[in-house]
Amino acid sequence: MTDITPAELKQRQAAGETPTIIDVRETWENEEGHIKGSRNIPLGTLPEKVDELEDLKEQEIIVHCKGGGRSASAKALLVQHGFRNVRNLLGGFQAYQQA
Known part of the structure; x- marks a missing residue:
């Protein structure tokens, strides 16, 4: 699956879509x-939390961090781990x- 631009995500949100978005930055x-x-x-906690996301394996998941490195x-x-639609x-x- 191809990655997603901030503009595309904002357009989808403005249209009322609520994709699953996971922020992999630190809590602070x-x-x-x-x-x-x-x-x-x-x-750092994602490997131990993967099982909690099991029901999302076939759904689109958008991951993000501050600049794109950690989310990659x-x-x-x-x-x-078998997730098929991660962007x-x-x-x-x-x-x-900034978008």
Whole structure:
């Protein structure tokens, strides 16, 4: 699955869509600002939380961090665990705020 641009995500949200968004930044980063409706699972804890996401394996999941690096790792981890529709938010939260 191809990654997603901040503009595309904002358009979908404006149209009333509520995709599953996972913020892999640290908790303190998420508390400073986050995408409405996102779920915070810091990258360091993601391997132990994968089982909790089992019911999302066939659904679209959008992962993001501050700039795109950690979320690329999160995407790879989820794909490795059998998730089929994982997309990285290009440019991360910084780009989303500016879009």
